[in-house]
Amino acid sequence: MKPNIYTIPLRQLASGDFMYLQVYKFTGNQKGKKAYIQANLHGAEISGNAVIHHLIEFLMTLDNSQLIGEILLVPVCNPEGVNSRSHQFSSGRYNSYDGKDWNRIFWDYEKEDVDIDAFAKSQIDLTETEIKNNYREEILRSFDRELEKINSSSGTPFYKQYRYKLQSLCLDADYVIDLHSSTNQSLDYLYCFHGREESARSFLLDYGILMGEGEYDGNTFDEGFLKPWLALEINLKKLGKPIQFDIESWTLELGSGMTMNPESVIKGIQGLKNYLANKGMLKISEFPLMELRNHQIVFTPKKEIKSYYAPVGGMIQNRVEPGTIVKQNQCIYQILNFNKNQDLPKVIDIFAQTDGLVLDNSTNHSVNQGDFVLDIIWEKP
Structure with missing residues (x-):
């Protein structure tokens, strides 16, 4: 044909x-x-x-x-x-x-x-x-x-x-x-x-x-x-x-x-x-x-998709990958946060608010405050 x-x-x-x-x-x-x-x-x-x-x-x-x-x-x-x-x-x-x-x-x-x-x-x-x-x-x-x-x-x-x-x-x-x-x-x-x-x-x-x-x-x-x-x-x-x-x-x-x-x-x-x-x-x-x-x-x-946005600016590290099942209060990523306050850089842990499955991650690991980081959806039918 x-x-x-x-x-x-x-x-x-x-x-x-x-x-x-x-x-x-x-x-x-x-x-x-x-x-x-x-x-x-x-x-x-x-x-x-x-x-x-x-x-x-x-x-x-x-x-x-x-x-x-x-x-x-x-x-x-x-x-x-x-x-x-x-x-x-x-x-x-x-x-x-x-x-x-x-x-x-x-x-x-x-x-x-x-x-x-x-x-x-x-x-x-x-x-x-x-x-x-x-x-x-x-x-x-x-x-x-x-x-x-x-x-x-x-x-x-x-x-x-x-x-x-x-x-x-x-x-x-x-x-x-x-x-x-x-x-x-x-x-x-x-x-x-x-x-x-x-x-x-x-x-x-x-x-x-x-x-x-x-x-x-x-x-x-x-x-x-x-x-x-x-x-x-x-x-x-x-x-x-x-x-x-x-x-x-x-x-x-x-x-x-x-x-x-x-x-x-x-x-x-x-x-x-x-x-x-x-x-x-x-x-x-x-x-x-x-x-x-x-x-x-x-x-x-x-x-009911739970989207996560960067609470501060910085660099994303140790983030869970798409397809990962996460539990409430589990650390799902960290932000390496720099400042202009004459302080040392900080690593900020971000925790899951609910159980679920990671659907997607932002491509860029550099985020401004408020930038998208990842989505979590339901893990079971």
């Missing part, structure tokens, strides 16, 4: 050069669901590109009959962020022009002054499929007005043009997967929205951050896609018509920034194959994996 490969002009630079997105579209013989998978929205988070590369190679070994529906793959989905540099380091987390986080800019249908409650009431006697199709049309119709603003004589900021290009590829999808890496030194984990916990197990990762109702604002890529659907589900349930649509979005955090950890890449590839097979999109041997039946994932509600 060969993909349809096409490029999308993204931005013209002052030099006259253009930046582009490149899309790899695989289409099966049978109509079905649509999956959209992108990588590298934050410039330093590159491991997802390797995952997509391997997935492209794998899909090319299949027959068109083994894919039900279509899969769109967009590696290096933020070329401007990827190309940004400071000395040997790449961040690409923020737009250097306006300071916006590249993953806090996305369009959310729910913020377009729409009455989702009224829509739900108008659909109460229809089937789930009819409601889904009608709602999707409403979302796309509203989104189309964004292009009118972009094409107006006054124009719009680049971040709005950029988000339009990405979201135009995925708003009609059923499954959206955004491949990231942690900004820090981190374990592999995912973000999961409430009600989708069982489906999260398909990715075969050990840890998940659970987004409870009201804990998302629609600004991130995964939230902008799924938040309107979650709102509709809530409104329908209040009307006595509980429905959970087979529509999902995920952010996978695969390893650490600026690196392509081979183990994280392998986990990402295996998880994507398993997820797509479990959703009935891929008809391939060995998948879904038997391990799914017994796989357990530790979910920590987003609000």
Whole structure:
């Protein structure tokens, strides 16, 4: 099976050069669901590109009959962020022009002054499929007005043009997967929205951050896609018509920034194959994996992550590594603290406030007061 490969002009630079997105579209013989998978929205988070590369190679070994529906793959989905540099380091987390986080800019249908409650009431006697199709049309119709603003004589900021290009590829999808890496030194984990916990197990990762109702604002890529659907589900349930649509979005955090950890890449590839097979999109041997039946994932509600920030400035030493189980009152790191008070340097011990597991550590061991140091999550399901 060969993909349809096409490029999308993204931005013209002052030099006259253009930046582009490149899309790899695989289409099966049978109509079905649509999956959209992108990588590298934050410039330093590159491991997802390797995952997509391997997935492209794998899909090319299949027959068109083994894919039900279509899969769109967009590696290096933020070329401007990827190309940004400071000395040997790449961040690409923020737009250097306006300071916006590249993953806090996305369009959310729910913020377009729409009455989702009224829509739900108008659909109460229809089937789930009819409601889904009608709602999707409403979302796309509203989104189309964004292009009118972009094409107006006054124009719009680049971040709005950029988000339009990405979201135009995925708003009609059923499954959206955004491949990231942690900004820090981190374990592999995912973000999961409430009600989708069982489906999260398909990715075969050990840890998940659970987004409870009201804990998302629609600004991130995964939230902008799924938040309107979650709102509709809530409104329908209040009307006595509980429905959970087979529509999902995920952010996978695969390893650490600026690196392509081979183990994280392998986990990402295996998880994507398993997820797509479990959703009935891929008809391939060995998948879904038997391990799914017994796989357990530790979910920590987003609000219950315990983050630690440096109480003073200095240098981090003897810090516990990601994946370490810690107990309350255990020393988890030290700060070598210098001063300007004519005193000797001090070593300050920092102790865990709760039991848990270290999820990630800051990359830089030099911290100013108030800088992030590490996160601790639950250690057991």
